[in-house]
Amino acid sequence: MKYLRLFGAFLRASIVGEAAYRINFFIQLFESLLSLGISLAGLAVIFSHADTLGGWRPDEVLALVGVYFLVGGVIGLVIQPGMEQLIESVRNGTLDFTLTKPEDAQFIVSIRRVEIWKLMDIVLGLGVLAAALVRLGQEIGVLQAAEFVGMLLAGAVIIYSFWLILATLSFWFVRVENILVIFQSMYEAGRWPVSLYPGWLRYGLTFIVPVAFATTVPAEALTGRLGWETMLGAVAMALVLLVVSRVFWRAGLRRYSGASA
Amino acid sequence: MTPPVVHIRDLRKVYVVSQQQAGARAALQGLIHRRKVEVPAVDGISFDVAAGEIVGFLGPNGAGKTTTLKILSGLLHPTSGEATVLGYAPWKRERSFLRQMTLVMGQRNQLIWDIPAINSFELNRVIYRIPVEDYRRTVAELTDLLDLGPLLHKPVRNLSLGERMKCEIAAALLHRPKVVFLDEPTIGLDVTMQRRIRSFIADYKRRFEATILLTSHYMTDVETLSRRVVVIHHGRLLFDGDLSILVRKFTSHKTIVVQLGDCQADLSSYGDVVSCEDGRTTLRVPKAETAHVTERLLADLPVIDLLVEDPPIEEVIERVFAQGAQ
């Protein structure tokens, strides 16, 4: 509850901050729509030449695009801005201000920056997802819906922990923002079912940069492709990464206070 | 008579700022409509600087000093009024003008961060088309004057603030500009480094007969470098003239230090007692009464020694600013 209130405060601050750049609201709206349009147009081009893509029907890939936008929106809304600022504040020492606040520092650095306009991607993602489900005309049982939400949550936790680990590297290395660039290009690959990719790339997108868990796996849950092994794997991966990232963060903080003292 | 190097008449620079209200609701309303406000940063100032002169440019934060310097170096277009430097209109940024002037900003750096300063120097050599001979000589001279020797070949990011500032200044002067605008060149530096930079500026002016306009927060910079000061506040000119006149004009009091041997005597009838240590009493006395009070002190008391002083320059400037604010 207390955490929710804190998040609300940061959200309000970012609304005030962003409103100064009113043109960005309209540009982001335009940009999100355009980006989605291009995505859909891309699918249209591909499916004008083929009936299925690696065994996925058009509306199933559409559902995947919805998930891709939804998760991308969450990353852009809060995960990425916070982690980028974390790296910046480790470098210029402003992390001190955060560490002196009487709250859990990991929580604060994770939510303190919110790019509100990215909410648009989340809304659009949900819209696309809904449209895809209607077009699939498939009955979604309670169990399947729960599986989907569960996988989505697991994916979000995995992505968050992964970003936190990367950002925490900045306690040891000065320039890590480049690693974040790698993630962004890897995430692009999550627009498509990972089963398309040759083995080495599929492996990389699952275990090295865990994009697959955030996009393909939830979409698989929704389209009834998911086996219980993958489901357990995703949950286990989420828990393990969450713990590992916490340990990493602690070690980083020890290093930070040791180095600056 | 030669025309002034810097010439400013009724110079005005007005910024249009959109206002933002506090609170999320007001911010969202701002998406649709917002208020524009005109803020005059420089509000009708006039002064000239003659060739070879050093002028100290004073004023509290936000007085319009940096804006004026930016107009003079061609980074800002004035809203109205005249400003010429070496006969050029700076904002046209003609190349022949740019080759003859420089602007040093103490809080920003032009040197490339990750490589040694000497590489940036070399780049400036070709940018300013400095003949190789001249370049070598100038680098040697500047190295000597600023003690740059070991610094030039280290990556700039590894230099201390003071070392970096020395390299910044050298880089800005390689083309031997006739006009030098220095915006807070000593900010954040320790006292030794400040003194070093000050004496360098004096040397540079003497050697190259440059015209220098200097802003600084540190009065010592201005005191040692320039006889003439221009004081602005809220974009308006408060004073232009000799530093000693400024001091005289804005000094309402003098300080008298009387040595009596002990601190027993009550001197409050002579003036405000500021302090008494080791038998030395410091009195603050209205300027007009200085002579009279001194006479009385000498007549009434067993004075061992007596000293009449002006108050410290910082105090004077503070008073100038305070009066300007009214």
Next chain:
Amino acid sequence: MKAMVELYIQQFKTTLTMMFQYRASLLIWMIGQVLEPLVYLIVWSVVSASSGGSVGSYTTADFAAYYIILMVVNQVTYTWIMYEFEYRIREGGFSFALLKPVHPIHSDIADNVSSKVITLPVMILIAAGLGVVFHASISPAPWAVAMFIPVLLLAFLVRFLLEWTLAQAAFWTTRVGAINQLYFVLMLFLAGQIAPLTLLPSPLQAAAAVLPFRWLISFPVELLLGRLSPGETLVGLGAQVAWLVVSIVLMRIVWRAGLRTYTAVGA
């Protein structure tokens, strides 16, 4: 003229030293340059394989060759000036460039070229490796290979000038990220990155012909693939030259207007 040559030589030396310091970042940036075309390569290969080995006039191996050459062409022509400009104006570094008696575009060109000197050999190695993995092969006519160099150079110049012009949006708005992304999205579609242009619906192909994007990427790629006739190549070259003229004029107009704005609102 001599002074200009000297300026460029010195700029190259300086920025090479600098870029060498950033080599790790440069290589990391390349991962994105490789991965994006690679994803489309794979998607189209899958589509091609599932529809009997070809889509339109492209076989599976053609798709591989198309996207591998595209990687290299994109590497040669891309710029990061739109981010750089915004940063410069935000942090005030731009003022120093204005104080100098030289147009700032020269140092930007030198920067760009020297970063390419460092990264291009790596990119060519990667391209060769991927060529082997995906069984790509090309057999262009000798004249096409000869024309590829000037065409690539023109593509670089036009793209550089257009992006440099676009980057100046930073003079008017403090956040240009959105504008940049709009541009990249157009690039993705109309320069042949999402699919070879001949696989797009015909209205889009028509749009691509009149807009600059196609001449920046897909035209050089198609030339080296051996898909263009000499006549088509000349038409493309003409389009590139025309866009070069347009982009120079545009750059000058926008630059002048941008400077007026910049010097009005403050550095």
